[in-house]
Amino acid sequence: MKNIKTLNDIIKNSNYIVFFGGAGVSTESGIPDFRSKDGLYNQKYSYPPEEILSRSFFNRHTEEFYKFYFDKLVITDIKPNITHIKLVELEKANKLKAVITQNIDGLHEMAGSKNVLNLHGSIYDNYCMDCHKYFKLEDLKTTGVPRCQCGGIIKPDVVLYEEALKDEIVDEAIEHITKCDTLIVCGTSLNVYPAAGLLRYFKGKHLVVINKDNLDNIKADLVINDYAGNVFKMIEI
Numbered sequence: 001m002k003n004i005k006t007l008n009d010i011i012k013n014s015n016y017i018v019f020f021g022g023a024g025v026s027t028e029s030g031i032p033d034f035r036s037k038d039g040l041y042n043q044k045y046s047y048p049p050e051e052i053l054s055r056s057f058f059n060r061h062t063e064e065f066y067k068f069y070f071d072k073l074v075i076t077d078i079k080p081n082i083t084h085i086k087l088v089e090l091e092k093a094n095k096l097k098a099v100i101t102q103n104i105d106g107l108h109e110m111a112g113s114k115n116v117l118n119l120h121g122s123i124y125d126n127y128c129m130d131c132h133k134y135f136k137l138e139d140l141k142t143t144g145v146p147r148c149q150c151g152g153i154i155k156p157d158v159v160l161y162e163e164a165l166k167d168e169i170v171d172e173a174i175e176h177i178t179k180c181d182t183l184i185v186c187g188t189s190l191n192v193y194p195a196a197g198l199l200r201y202f203k204g205k206h207l208v209v210i211n212k213d214n215l216d217n218i219k220a221d222l223v224i225n226d227y228a229g230n231v232f233k234m235i236e237i
């Protein structure tokens, strides 16, 4: 396939690649995304998922939030897929300098990637909202509202709608995007801000988009409309 050959040529000639990914990177591991045909936004719930995943909803309807969260977003009996694995190989080859992800599923770390910037946090980290004690995911009971020994509500360290991203992670992401010669954008609809807005810092040579559906909100040098796995399995390292 001509596009794959072009991508392999770009990778061969790049020294500083950054990967910017979204939910589409994990669909082939069995985690549904938000906006695809069979994504969470096209299923029926008592409230729209965008509302359930907001901070004001978490505050007002904590139990309802947790029901949705544990049912739909905390999926742990899964494995990294070929895209996660190839990214580890690219990092080991010293080509890939950072994985910037909007995902909260921890699959890049599970695959073995070292420099992962979790823009939206991770389901594996949780804190008591009162005493700030840290809890691992397996410490949380998955029914009702998880509570700390001090009585405080435990909140996952994931960024909900209406919440700000962490400055130090955003700063690091901007630094990598500004410095890289190739930026690979993959499996994201680029609808969620401010994450999607970080791409404006790119001033390198090759902007590559790999996405199942065509995106009309970004202009790239190379666009491959295919499943991430189909593309990454062909990447030569």
Ligand code: CNA
Residues within 6 Å of the ligand: 021, 022, 023, 024, 025, 026, 027, 028, 031, 032, 033, 034, 035, 036, 039, 102, 103, 104, 105, 120, 186, 187, 188, 189, 190, 191, 192, 210, 211, 212, 213, 226, 227, 228, 229
């Ligand atoms: P999205 O808006 O659902 O977009 C996903 C994009 O990926 C769509 O354009 C799809 O066409 C595309 N896509 C789906 N499967 C594939 C595939 N196999 N190969 C290539 N492309 C594919 O999700 P975004 O990431 O853009 O939105 C950001 C939200 C989604 C973040 O806040 C995440 O926390 C949130 N989210 C994360 C997960 C996860 O951690 N795995 C799951 C669902 C949602």
